[in-house]
Amino acid sequence: MTALKVIPQLLCWAVLVPVMSRSLTGMATAVTAAAGFVVGVAGENLLLAYVGGELPFRPLRGVCGVIFLLLWGASVWALYRRGSKGSDAEAVSSPGPLAAGLAASATGVLAGALTLCRLAPLDGGAVRLVPYLSLACAGAVLALAATFPARYLPERLAPRGIPLLALVVSALMVMACSVQRLDIFSPLSMEVMKFIHDFVHQFFESMLIPDHPFFRSDVWGYIGLLFSDKVGLWGGLALWYLPVLFIALALRLERLPSVAHIRQGAARRKLLASFIHERRLRLVAPLFALVLLTGAAYQSRFPATEYWDPKPVEVTATPAGQIVIPKKGEMDLEDGKLHKFSYSQGGRQARFFVMLTPAGQLVTTLDACAICQPEGYGQAGNAVICYYCKTLIPLETVGKPGGCNPVPVPCSVKGDAVVIDAMTLLNTWESTVQVTAHGKGMGK
Amino acid sequence: MAAIIETSGLTRSYGDICALKPLDLCVPEGEWLTVMGHSGSGKSTLLNLLGGLDRPTGGSIQVRGTDLASLSEDGLARFRRDCVGIIFQQHHLIPYLTALENVMMSQYFHSVPDEAEARHALERVGLGHRLKNRPGELSGGEQQRVCIARAIINSPRLLLGDEPTGNLDHKSTTMVMELLRELRDEDRFSIVMVTHNQEVAAWGDRTIHMDDGCLVREERIKAC
Amino acid sequence: MNKRRWLAHIVFRALVHRRGRTLLLLAVLTLASSLATALGLVSASMRARVAEETRKYGANLVVVPESARVEVGSGGLHFGAIGEPAYLSQEQFLTALAKSGVKGDYSFHLEGALTLKGVEIPCEGVDFAQVRRLSPWWQVDGDWPREGEVLGGGDLTPRHHVHPGDLFEFGGGKGVVRTRVSGVVTTGGDEDDTLFIDLKELQEQMGRPGQVSEVRLLADPGNGSLKDQAALLQRHLSGAVVKELRQVGRTSEDLLGKVQLLMLLVTAVVLVTAGSSVAGTMSTTVLERGKEIGLMKAMGGSRWDLLKIFSAEALLLGVGAGVGGFLLGVVIAKFVAHSVFAADAALRLEFLPVAVGVSMLLALAGSVGPLLSVFRLDPVQSLRGE
Incomplete structure (x- = not known):
């Protein structure tokens, strides 16, 4: 292995x-x-x-x-x-x-x-x-x-x-x-994205154009394209390949040798042909x-997962709007690993995980942080890693807010179950993702 | 003078039929050799062997110091494009290409096509005014001159002619032979030509007569 | 002149020289690739069409409690129900739906009765947003209800003088419901003599919070056969029965599968036929051009050079026929979709590479044999014959 x-x-x-x-x-x-x-x-x-x-x-x-x-x-x-x-x-x-x-x-x-x-x-x-x-x-x-x-x-x-x-x-x-x-490829593409984002910001600011009022929403749609994850990827790829x-290109544009001095046509052509052949080689x-x-970029984009990263389990809420997850149900929540869940209601969806910190406390956090794209976390030994920025976050600090830590969601332990308020979860997810995904305009 | 062609014990048989009996032949650089004989006497076989179109069944054949028997299929193709020019009795021009393009085709296989040079070659054979004509629109003599231009475009050291005047009338024959002599005097290549026309043979330096795959007689027309 | 451009030039010249044969090959390849494109397009648009049709028919699965009462009579001759009414918990259904992995839209229904001026009126508690999504054929005179409003069936108007905008007091439940009728719905079915009221309200009135008497489910037919999905859901639902509501979903799905298989077969047959005809034409061409090939070899063309020339010819034909085939295919698909399925086949550009790929592959596959003979051809023999 x-x-x-x-x-x-x-x-x-x-x-x-x-x-x-x-x-x-x-x-x-x-x-x-x-x-x-x-x-x-x-x-x-x-x-x-x-x-x-x-x-x-x-x-x-x-x-x-x-x-x-x-x-x-x-x-x-x-x-x-x-x-x-x-x-x-x-x-x-x-x-x-x-x-x-x-x-x-x-x-x-x-x-x-x-x-x-x-x-x-x-x-x-x-x-x-x-x-x-x-x-x-x-x-x-x-x-x-x-x-x-x-x-x-x-x-x-x-x-x-x-x-x-x-x-x-x-x-x-x-x-x-x-x-x-x-x-170094994913930091590169992240930098590209940041650069474009900052550049547009600065540009608008220096032109004294207020962000929102003067543009129709479809114009914002186009400007928003500049902030999508794809821009970072393609820009990064361009810098990567260029x-x-x-x-x-330099090899291809190398000048043909001067052959004017060779009198015999056949010899002249032979020389040219061999030069072109060599250039091609x-x-x-x-x-x-x-x-x-390409292989490197692919590996960076789709890393061979060696992190503990379970598939999110779908959960539903009680009519009272509470998500109840038993501690010792189909899975043991207190085994020290992160357990991912997803909850959806109507068109809204949120991903979160529950885990036991080394301090012995069950914490519930979003599967996203406040600053990166919501690509989620995986667990590696005594840390979780943010797939987007590759930051390792020690388990001790999971459940605390700030930086690239997963955004905590209030939860309570009632008897043998962890109880989360579905509405709070959805709202936290949406407010977090709206800020980080840069989907619509600039969230000023 | 160095020999351009040297064969020793060269044979070629198709099954039981022996088309070429052991043949020792030496052609010095720059010589014009004519091969005469009836059809079936092995002269075409000899020409194909010299041109690297066919492989001998025995003996050795060296053209400019290269042993043709040892070359691979692609090696033979390389030899043909670099060292040999061939003129055919039936001209064998590509029907859908113009005279100019037929010459350029040969350049393409050799190295890169060069239009100016191909035009110059056609002007040398006196066809400067027929560049854009297809073979079908050219007379037999003109077609043969295109064929010659194509054969000499890559500056071969050896020109092979397989009855080059077989399909031509007397006037055209003389014209083609004069052209060949002129070109040879300028470029100093060797010529090996197969014919059964005595008159044509008289243009060469030396004639060999073949019969039933054997060299039977040799006559020298001019001193080398 | 650059070598590559020269190659293109002579290949083009050769194709033009053999105009008839080139046109024949182009026609065959175009036909094959246009058929492939058309079938692909029709099949894709049919899938979309069937999904849409199924949606139009509304829910395809219904979940009822196991000991549901048996309705006697229907419509105007409604004698009531035999047996105790049974109910199903909303929550149980949602859990089962999540666990089974069946995806789809659903609506809850609770049947009951309220009285209007002493007369009992059958009524149904629904979530109006859900019903509206699942029953696109409902025609509402007036507005869909907002909060605290109800929807009356079309037959209630003559019977009880229910008109949009009227205020009524309904009794029969725990208290008196004073509400406005926002609109009247006409469906031509049982719904016409039912009063539709908000689900939560009716549950409260009947004292059955969180319970329903029926769930209609529109399972996505794209996720596997309806029967399987019903069985999957049934496994997680005890005390309730999952039934296929209509046969429409199932038959259209079966039909779709069969038609697609048929199309696949036809395409395969066409491709094989076209391929062999290409092979035939190509090998005649190569035979005819034996002298030319021998000459090229005598001029010093290596076997690879010749292979390059001839496969370039095949590829050029393939690309040309592919583009033509795509355009023709779009026209055919439009025609077929219009005349047979009465739908519009959307132009999908992703079929362009498919069309070009099909015709290029066909041209190359057809030329494999002839190319091999080009490879092996002996220049001496081909030049000798007159």
Whole structure:
């Protein structure tokens, strides 16, 4: 089971190393990468064991963000430089052994650390010895074994320079995005959404246009589109793909070689054809990078759930408008896990969960918080995680309001049952969701 | 002078019928070789083997140092597009393409189509005014000249002719042969041509006579 | 000229050269894809139509208490009921509905009687909002009742001089109900001699809070057969019987299934026929063009080059026929839906990729055999024949 979790990452690694060793300095690269992987695994596990908390993850996520920015920079540079292809392009294609070694080891360390994070237990602490050692071995063996298929990789297909960077970064993104706490795609799309939201706000404010009175409601409908979750996703996807697309475009727009000096027509055409063919082959690396990025975005969008996340049970209210859930009915409410319920009346619907806090108190909260989109929570060990912003909330604070904590709903324990007022629940849900979903205009 | 074609013990049989008995042939670079014989004497088989359209059943055949027997199907296609130009008796032009497009088709398989160059090639064979005509609108001699333009467009080192004048009258024949000689003098390619017309054979440097798959006689017309 | 554009150019030239055959292929492919599109469109709009029709007929399930009284007579000859009236708890029904997972709209009904000037009038307690949703055919003269108002049946007007806007005092319950009649309803059924009153009010008057004598349920026929849904609900309802109210829902659902199966079969047959006719035409074409193929091979075209040319031809035909087929299919679907089902088939753009996909696949599938022979063709033999 544990082994299955890291298969996508190891697969990425197994693809990455042969390409790198082919493009850089062969066997030496593979060995360096293998060493880097082992160091990365070991270092990350040490961090997990002795530092704990968020600290092992945050810098790693930062590094991922930085290399993604680096890719952006490189892509813009490539697009800018495409016209003046000359002797310096040759210099890029054959990096010195030192640079190659550095690149390989850095990639290895990052890959190792990222892969280990996938195995990190959700409730903190280090990875146990057996999976830890076997992961290190598997990574190293894969890297060394990769020199064998690398020999069969055609020289012309091996990417050089910036396309290689695109491939490496996108493979690392796949590794990062499969760990929810390292995922950088969903923060990206969230930032995009926030930016658009703030921008429109500021714009209206600076133009001294009051928000509501002057617009018909259908106009607001269109402006409201700017605030929907989709905008964040599509904007995020655009930022996600653009650098690699830029690189592909730069390759595609590379000028044809000058052939005017060749007298014989056939030889001239042959040269052109082979250049076009080569250019097409060089597009393979960026296109593959696009596939990898898609995989990363997919993983981030639909994470492999390893959280306790039961399907909401539908409940109904008594005629008096009370929702009564027995403590020891079909499920045991006091088993320390969250139990999701949904209640609907007419066209109104609310989702909530009930759980026993470590303090021994039964609390009822909405399956949504006051600031994020209502994507709900899952439980991981001694915390619940908000699926939207990936914040971990310790169980001790569940039931308290504020931040990304699930919004509490007043409830009372009467005998063997938890009693919630249906009207209060629906009203709380609606007021919360109306604020967070940004559905209609700006909730000023 | 280096040999462009070198065969040793080259044979080709279809089942029990032996179309080509062991043949040793050497064609120096730049030579115009004419192959004569009755139909069924194996001369077309020899031409197909030289053009990489067919594979020998025995012996070796080397064109510009490449052993054709060792090439794969796609390797042979590559050899045909890079090294050989073929002129057919029935012209074999693509009926729905214009003269220009027929020439460009050959460029397409070779590398990339280039209209200006194709036009130039047609002007060289004297068809500058017939670029946009379909083969059906051209006379036999004109069709054969399109065929020649198509054959030489990729600058092959070897031009193969399978009775190129078989369907032409006397006047056109002379015109085509003169054109061929002119082009050869400019581009210095070798020609191997199959014919049973003595007059046509006289244009070449050397003639070999074949009968029943065997080389029976050889005569040199001009010194190389 | 760019290689790709050249490929398109020569493929186009070849297609134009064989105008007749191209048109034939286009026609076959267009027909096939238009049929597929039309059947898909008709089937989709029929599903919507059936759902709408079912809705028009109102509730399709009814839940009554098990020991319900037997009504004797009906309409004007209403002799009353035999046996004690039984009741069903609203809450029990709602719980059962939630547990069974059956989805649908419902209305509660409580039958009783009130007196008007000493005469007993059958009356029914309902939630007007529910009834209005479930009985779209009710024609109300006047307004639907607001709070504290009642609705009279059409036959009450001649019998008891009930008109919209009148104030009446009804007795017979716990107290006297003084209320305004907001409108008169005519349905042509039993409802015409019933007085409709707010459910809560009647429950209070009869001293039966939270109880009803009948629940009508409009289960969504899209969620599986009505029979299954009834059985599912029955399992969670003890002391009550779930009956299928009308056969309409069931028959239309059966019919829909059968018609869809028929359409699927027809489409399959058409596709197979079209595919084989494409295959036939394509292989004749390839046979005819043997010399051309041999020539291309002799000019240095590799097998892949030729495969590319010929499959590009098939694909071009497929795309053209797909777009044409979609347009034709929409017209056919409109015609069929209009003349047979008296409904309008909505234009659905999502069928465009389906149509193009169908004709492209058909064209490619039909050309597999001929393409293989292109692949294997020997240039020497094909060039020799005169």
